[in-house]
Amino acid sequence: MNRKKSVLIKSVINLCFFVISFIALFPLISLLLASFRPSTELMRNGISLTFDPSELNLNNYTYIFSEAGQYWTWYGNSLTISVLTIVLSLFFSSLVGYALAVYDFKGKNFFFTCVLFILMIPFEILMLPLFQLMIDTALVDTYTAVILPAVVAPVAVFFFRQYALGLPRELMDAARMDGSTEYGIFFKIMLPLMTPSLAAMAILQGLGAWNNFLWPLIVLRSNNLFTLPLGLSTLLTPYGNNYDVLIAGSVMTIVPIIILFIFFQRYFVAGLTVGGVKG
Amino acid sequence: MYPTAKSAKQEIAHAKSPNRLAKILNSQKVVPYIFISPFVISLLIFTIYPTIKAIIMSFQSVLPGQVTFIGLDNYSRVFNPVFFKALSNTTIYVILTVTILTIIPIILAVLLDSKLVKFKTLFRASLFVPALTSTIVAGMVFRLMFGETDTAAANQILNWLGLESVDWQYNAWSGMLLMVLLCSWRWMGVNILYFLAGLQNVPKELYESAEIDGANVFEKFRYVTLPFLKPVTIFVVTISIIAGFRMFEESYVFWPAGSPENIGLSVAGYIYQQGISQNDLGFGSAIGVILMIIIFVVSIVQLLLTGAFNRGDE
Numbered sequence: 001m002n003r004k005k006s007v008l009i010k011s012v013i014n015l016c017f018f019v020i021s022f023i024a025l026f027p028l029i030s031l032l033l034a035s036f037r038p039s040t041e042l043m044r045n046g047i048s049l050t051f052d053p054s055e056l057n058l059n060n061y062t063y064i065f066s067e068a069g070q071y072w073t074w075y076g077n078s079l080t081i082s083v084l085t086i087v088l089s090l091f092f093s094s095l096v097g098y099a100l101a102v103y104d105f106k107g108k109n110f111f112f113t114c115v116l117f118i119l120m121i122p123f124e125i126l127m128l129p130l131f132q133l134m135i136d137t138a139l140v141d142t143y144t145a146v147i148l149p150a151v152v153a154p155v156a157v158f159f160f161r162q163y164a165l166g167l168p169r170e171l172m173d174a175a176r177m178d179g180s181t182e183y184g185i186f187f188k189i190m191l192p193l194m195t196p197s198l199a200a201m202a203i204l205q206g207l208g209a210w211n212n213f214l215w216p217l218i219v220l221r222s223n224n225l226f227t228l229p230l231g232l233s234t235l236l237t238p239y240g241n242n243y244d245v246l247i248a249g250s251v252m253t254i255v256p257i258i259i260l261f262i263f264f265q266r267y268f269v270a271g272l273t274v275g276g277v278k279g
Numbered sequence: 280m281y282p283t284a285k286s287a288k289q290e291i292a293h294a295k296s297p298n299r300l301a302k303i304l305n306s307q308k309v310v311p312y313i314f315i316s317p318f319v320i321s322l323l324i325f326t327i328y329p330t331i332k333a334i335i336m337s338f339q340s341v342l343p344g345q346v347t348f349i350g351l352d353n354y355s356r357v358f359n360p361v362f363f364k365a366l367s368n369t370t371i372y373v374i375l376t377v378t379i380l381t382i383i384p385i386i387l388a389v390l391l392d393s394k395l396v397k398f399k400t401l402f403r404a405s406l407f408v409p410a411l412t413s414t415i416v417a418g419m420v421f422r423l424m425f426g427e428t429d430t431a432a433a434n435q436i437l438n439w440l441g442l443e444s445v446d447w448q449y450n451a452w453s454g455m456l457l458m459v460l461l462c463s464w465r466w467m468g469v470n471i472l473y474f475l476a477g478l479q480n481v482p483k484e485l486y487e488s489a490e491i492d493g494a495n496v497f498e499k500f501r502y503v504t505l506p507f508l509k510p511v512t513i514f515v516v517t518i519s520i521i522a523g524f525r526m527f528e529e530s531y532v533f534w535p536a537g538s539p540e541n542i543g544l545s546v547a548g549y550i551y552q553q554g555i556s557q558n559d560l561g562f563g564s565a566i567g568v569i570l571m572i573i574i575f576v577v578s579i580v581q582l583l584l585t586g587a588f589n590r591g592d593e
Contacts, residue, residue, distance in 0.1 A: 046426030125567035211413030
């Protein structure tokens, strides 16, 4: 009797999880399905649950691959900006996190506390003076303006410090005996050991840059410099006749990320669960 | 002979000085400062300077080529009906998202951690996937699913249930629902992972001894699981509150040109509207300073609650 009851409870709970997972994936599934349907109908009706399977076609995709050059410009912009943000922010913050973990220096605790407080400063208060700074330095409407503020990544500093605390210090002493400089120790020995944390932070920073919206919205003006979210948002008008690019284009911003996620799940989880406060 | 010796000495000194420089640059006293300097410089330019500048600008009227100190004028202007609308929208949004994004993930995490659920990895992964999307792309899908026509998914469901269609983007309650749904959908999986990590700290023996004492499932949850989840709960609540007060995109994606009667206006949206669209940098900064104070107070209350201040240097 009791066993029967527990089997029942188990199946009910598992069923619930199937339903919940389905709900979680449902918007993405319907986006994918909608991308194979005529875009005019999408504009008129929105995403419907009912559709005629015979009208499914690849027109949106053929259009985007053959005629929508603008879309690929945005894609290239987003890729460039994401890669540069990853490289610069990881370089700066891994140096800091490592220095905080392995060296003793004056002002270390003060500096660390400062970084802690900076975590609490919302980007929304920085954006107006930063915008003015970009105007004054004539950087408005450039990649540089988009990337520079993202280089400061206090969350990554914390993460790297935590990770570097666990690195074997004996290696450093051994390398010093061999005549290696402090820089050599970092770049040739310790940084390679920090690869897992670099991967996690690359994902956090990369995803942040790839999906970032507010700051690019403020500093970018020209259509040919837009990032993907920015460009796609301009297509989202009630009168738009660009729904083919919008819908197929949206699918193609998500698909590469999901593919990366399948291969690097562990790093995605590590990266995204550290950066709760990120914006 | 003598001059040559001198020049030789000089030469040695010359050769030595770059060497000495290299030595200084490589000393363990100097290296950490070199390591942190690129970050410190960018921190000064892109965080510290703008913060101070924003505070100063909040006391100024900032027009191109004409900046005047106007005292507290911006602040007295901030407290107007539109700001209070934005603040109340944001507060409601924070309360709803924090409640949803704490209670449901705790329950789901506890179930996922138990022996009751099979296919744990699959469920965890599919709940996590929404976090990979951008708010803009996800919001666009939501807009198309919650369109005002009878043929859009949400209204189709309502009609099947025998209910009337809803103009989702034009009512205060449904507008809020859209923003809360979008946010909850994206963050549910991430918060589940936080709680799953927190559950690893619960000693399994405690469950056994609770069982011996005759505790049922709910008592075990209440008296064993929840106390151990307290730190991670406080963390999740704090980051959700901060992220909630900073909400912008969830509103922008539904109403890029402003919402009817400001049903979707957030504090961050108000900063954008006044500071960027209306180009009133001083006024926008004043709103920003108020937002920062709210976030600071929340963070400090959280630090007090977790006892971070009494824990000493660690």
